[in-house]
Structures are given as C-alpha cells and as structure tokens.
Amino acid sequence: MKAKIISLLKSHSPGYISGEEISSILGISRTAVWKHIQKLRDNGYQIESHSRIGYRLVQAPDKLYQHELNEYMKSKIIGRKIVYREVVDSTNKVAKEMAQKGAEEGTVIIAEEQTAGKGRLGRLWFSPAGQGLWFSIILRSQISPADAPKMTLVAAVAVARTLREIGIPVGIKWPNDILIRERKLAGILTEMNAEIDKVNYLIVGIGINISLNGDVLPDEIASVATSMEEYAEGGISRIRVLASILNNFDSLYQEFTTGGFSNILDSWKDMSVTLNRRVKIHALGKIDEGLAFDIDEDGALILKKDDGTIKRVLSGEVSLRT
Numbered sequence: 387m388k389a390k391i392i393s394l395l396k397s398h399s400p401g402y403i404s405g406e407e408i409s410s411i412l413g414i415s416r417t418a419v420w421k422h423i424q425k426l427r428d429n430g431y432q433i434e435s436h437s438r439i440g441y442r443l444v445q446a447p448d449k450l451y452q453h454e455l456n457e458y459m460k461s462k463i464i465g466r467k468i469v470y471r472e473v474v475d476s477t478n479k480v481a482k483e484m485a486q487k488g489a490e491e492g493t494v495i496i497a498e499e500q501t502a503g504k505g506r507l508g509r510l511w512f513s514p515a516g517q518g519l520w521f522s523i524i525l526r527s528q529i530s531p532a533d534a535p536k537m538t539l540v541a542a543v544a545v546a547r548t549l550r551e552i553g554i555p556v557g558i559k560w561p562n563d564i565l566i567r568e569r570k571l572a573g574i575l576t577e578m579n580a581e582i583d584k585v586n587y588l589i590v591g592i593g594i595n596i597s598l599n600g601d602v603l604p605d606e607i608a609s610v611a612t613s614m615e616e617y618a619e620g621g622i623s624r625i626r627v628l629a630s631i632l633n634n635f636d637s638l639y640q641e642f643t644t645g646g647f648s649n650i651l652d653s654w655k656d657m658s659v660t661l662n663r664r665v666k667i668h669a670l671g672k673i674d675e676g677l678a679f680d681i682d683e684d685g686a687l688i689l690k691k692d693d694g695t696i697k698r699v700l701s702g703e704v705s706l707r708t
C-alpha cells in the first residue's frame with residue numbers, strides 16, 4: 387500500500403492529489419489514507435497537505451528503500467528482493483545468516499550504517515551512516531569453489547562500469563579495489579560457503595563511498611580513501627547509483643553463468659590500473675616484486691619477477707610502484 391500511495395503522489399507531483407481520489411483508487415478509507423501519509427512522513431517523506439486539495443509530495447528521502455529503487459531496476463535476478471536496514475554490524479554477516487536460512491538468489495541486504503563493516507583478512511571497512519552504499523548480494527550459482535574469486539572481478543566490472551557511465555573515471559586494482567587517482571573509492575569482499583567441490587552460496591559485499599565526511603574520518607582512512615562526491619558535479623542520487631550497479635551486475639552475472647567470463651575479463655583488463663605496472667605483492671607471508679603483466683582465465687594475476695621467473699598469484703595485497 388505504501389508503494390502505491392508513493393507512486394500516486396509522484397505521478398501528481400508537483401501538484402496535489404485529493405485524499406478522496408487516493409481512497410477511491412486504492413479502495414481504502416480516507417482515514418486509512420491519512421494514516422499511511424503519517425507513516426510516510428515518519429519515514430522521511432515531505433508531504434504537504436491542504437484541507438480542500440489534498441496531498442502533495444515535496445521531497446522523497448534519500449533512503450535506499452525497495453519501493454524507491456524499483457523505479458530504476460531492470461534486473462532479472464539481482465535485487466528482486468531488497469532487505470533494508472538502518473544499522474547492522476556487517477551486511478555480509480546478515481547476508482550469510484539469511485543465506486543459511488534459505489534466502490533466494492539475488493537477495494540484496496543494504497544498510498545505511500555498518501558498525502563492524504568487514505574488509506579482507508579481518509580488516510575493517512569504515513561505513514558511517516548515510517555516507518555510502520554498503521550492501522551484500524546472495525548468489526547461489528552452481529560453480530566450483532575454485533571459480534569463486536572470479537566473482538570479485540565480475541563485481542569490480544559492475545561497479546567500475548557504473549561509475550564510468552556517470553562520468554567518474556575509476557580504475558580497478560587487482561583484485562578488489564576501485565580507485566581514482568590511486569585512492570580507494572570502493573572495495574569488494576567475496577565470501578563463500580562451500581563443500582570441497584561445490585559452492586553452496588556466495589556473498590558479494592560491496593562498499594562505495596558516496597560522501598565521506600572529513601570531520602569524522604579516522605586518519606588512516608583519510609589518507610587512502612576518496613568518495614564520489616569529490617568527482618561528481620550536481621550531487622549524487624544513491625538510489626540511482628545502487629540501481630545501476632545492480633542492473634549492471636545482473637547482466638554480467640547472467641553472462642558469467644552462461645560461460646561468458648572471458649568477455650568480462652576483457653572489460654576488467656580495459657579498466658585495470660594494475661596491468662603493465664610494477665607491483666609489490668604480499669601473499670601468504672611472502673613479498674614479490676615485478677611487472678604485473680596479465681590476468682589469466684581464473685582471475686589470477688601473472689607476475690613477471692625481476693629474475694625473469696613467472697608467478698601466478700590467486701590472492702594477495704598489491705601495492706602499485708612507480
């Protein structure tokens with residue numbers, strides 16, 4: 387009912403629609419209409435009312451509600467169901483709990499704030515209220531555990547493609563960073579629940595900084611992070627950015643599950659800031675230095691070390707050298 391009332395208000399905006407008209411279209415009493423309007427106001431909708439002419443939507447809140455997102459969603463699988471929370475510890479953690487209980491493929495969990503957002507290897511992801519997009523996607527494709535790291539690359543292409551479409555010239559740093567001018571705009575954390583030869587489910591967690599407030603940024607984040615607001619003129623609609631990432635992810639995911647990873651890899655390479663650069667890689671307690679010269683079909687980074695030997699790296703921490 388909430389979504390229907392919002393849709394009626396929007397279709398009449400900036401004009402008024404009478405309570406009587408809403409009540410006759412939706413088949414509810416005028417008192418019920420009034421109660422719904424009150425609830426919408428509590429949810430942050432600015433609605434003017436006038437005794438004779440009715441109700442007028444002045445502004446919808448910048449909240450990531452499913453009924454607001456639906457307007458922009460074109461996806462088939464990803465984001466058909468959106469679970470919205472004001473505050474969670476980590477959307478990846480909530481997604482895992484929901485996946486365990488059988489949540490359907492493509493379910494997205496999104497929060498305004500994370501109190502214990504996760505990075506890789508026990509690191510933290512700083513996720514203040516309303517300043518970013520912090521969300522996780524539940525996937526149940528029939529892939530082998532060895533193919534799971536590819537999903538991080540698929541997600542990176544979805545995020546980078548979306549940001550480039552809106553004019554922010556980001557690059558992808560292997561395996562999970564979206565950078566601009568060598569500062570981190572977004573990160574991806576893919577986790578899985580698997581048996582030896584079968585993935586039960588994957589959780590792809592994505593964090594994107596929209597408007598980090600410099601006053602509350604810890605120093606160690608301020609020195610490495612950036613946010614979209616610094617590069618987008620005229621403000622950003624979090625809802626449109628999120629819908630567009632989910633739509634792009636949806637098409638890439640379908641391409642991936644129908645054997646199209648090599649095309650996705652080509653897009654990844656086109657947007658990469660890692661390839662053909664000197665890099666230092668920390669992996670499993672070892673440090674290697676050399677030229678990052680390719681990504682193979684498994685998503686592994688191929689490093690040509692200074693002694694001429696070739697090393698294949700499946701996971702690790704890359705720093706770009708000049």
Ligand code: BT5
Pocket residue numbers: 475476477478479500502503504505506507509510511512513519520521522562563570571572573574575591592593594595606607610611612
């Ligand atoms: C990542 O880890 O980049 C993965 C981040 C994934 C976050 C999303 S948010 C939704 C979902 N739910 C979760 O709980 N997590 C996912 P890693 O490569 O390990 O990078 C972590 C490092 O990035 C930290 O040690 C900081 O140096 C830096 N960092 C932390 N918060 C940041 C932020 N908001 N922006 C930029 N850099 C940040």
